[in-house]
Amino acid sequence: MLRQLPNLLSIGRGLCAxxxxxxxxxxxxxxxxxxxxLAGLTDLLDGWLAKRYGWQSRLGAALDGLADKTxxxxxxxxxxxxxxxxxxxxxxxxxxxxxxVLGTFAYNTLIxxxxxQPSVLGKAATFAQIVLALAVIAGHANATQLIQWQxxxxxxxxxxxxxxxxxxxxxxxxxxxxxxxxxxxxxxx
Numbered sequence: 310m311l312r313q314l315p316n317l318l319s320i321g322r323g324l325c326a327x328x329x330x331x332x333x334x335x336x337x338x339x340x341x342x343x344x345x346x347l348a349g350l351t352d353l354l355d356g357w358l359a360k361r362y363g364w365q366s367r368l369g370a371a372l373d374g375l376a377d378k379t380x381x382x383x384x385x386x387x388x389x390x391x392x393x394x395x396x397x398x399x400x401x402x403x404x405x406x407x408x409x410v411l412g413t414f415a416y417n418t419l420i421x422x423x424x425x426q427p428s429v430l431g432k433a434a435t436f437a438q439i440v441l442a443l444a445v446i447a448g449h450a451n452a453t454q455l456i457q458w459q460x461x462x463x464x465x466x467x468x469x470x471x472x473x474x475x476x477x478x479x480x481x482x483x484x485x486x487x488x489x490x491x492x493x494x495x496x497x498x
Contacts, residue, residue: 312364315355316372322351323376326383333387338450345443348380377435378406384442393445394463401467402438405474412481420485428480434473437466 325348332341355373359365385402388394413425427435441462448459 312362315359315364316366316369318351318355318358319369319372319376322348322355323372323379326379329380330383330387333384333446334391336391336449338446342443342446342450345380345384345446349439349443352377381435381438381442382406384446385438388442388445393449394441398463398467401470405434405470408474409477412478416481416485420488428473428476430469430473430476434466434469437462437469441466 325344329341329344329348332338332344352373355369359369382402385394385399389396389399409425413423416423441459444462445459
């Protein structure tokens, strides 16, 4: 049973998206901040537990990524809906994630099976997105000094998100091209 603890934490984190959206859209900022922070801590804890005790699994990796995306996208949808982040930000985040999902599907279907690995740039983009979401929420929960940094945080997160999307597209397109060229070379022999 303990072996499933990281998976249960991931599921719980993903389910936190619903109350987080509600707290943001109803202006309950302190509660939204603490729930977001608690959910973020479960991300650290489930990863640590899985690595520390060898409880890593494909299911756990999938649940972890899905929970992270559900929570972040839920927060961003609510923040855009409530008028605290611009709509273009949500379009950028959704476009990048859609590019990654469709690119992975296409590569798996047309080229070869891959196990997606987040790049350093991708991890930096996700970290910047988390910081942005928590800073906007905290800024409205009376941490007013954070609101003055919101434009800078938004642009930093946007640049990292865009750069990581381009990076993934270039890296995996080049890998696909090399595999296809290798197959063509083998067929012509």
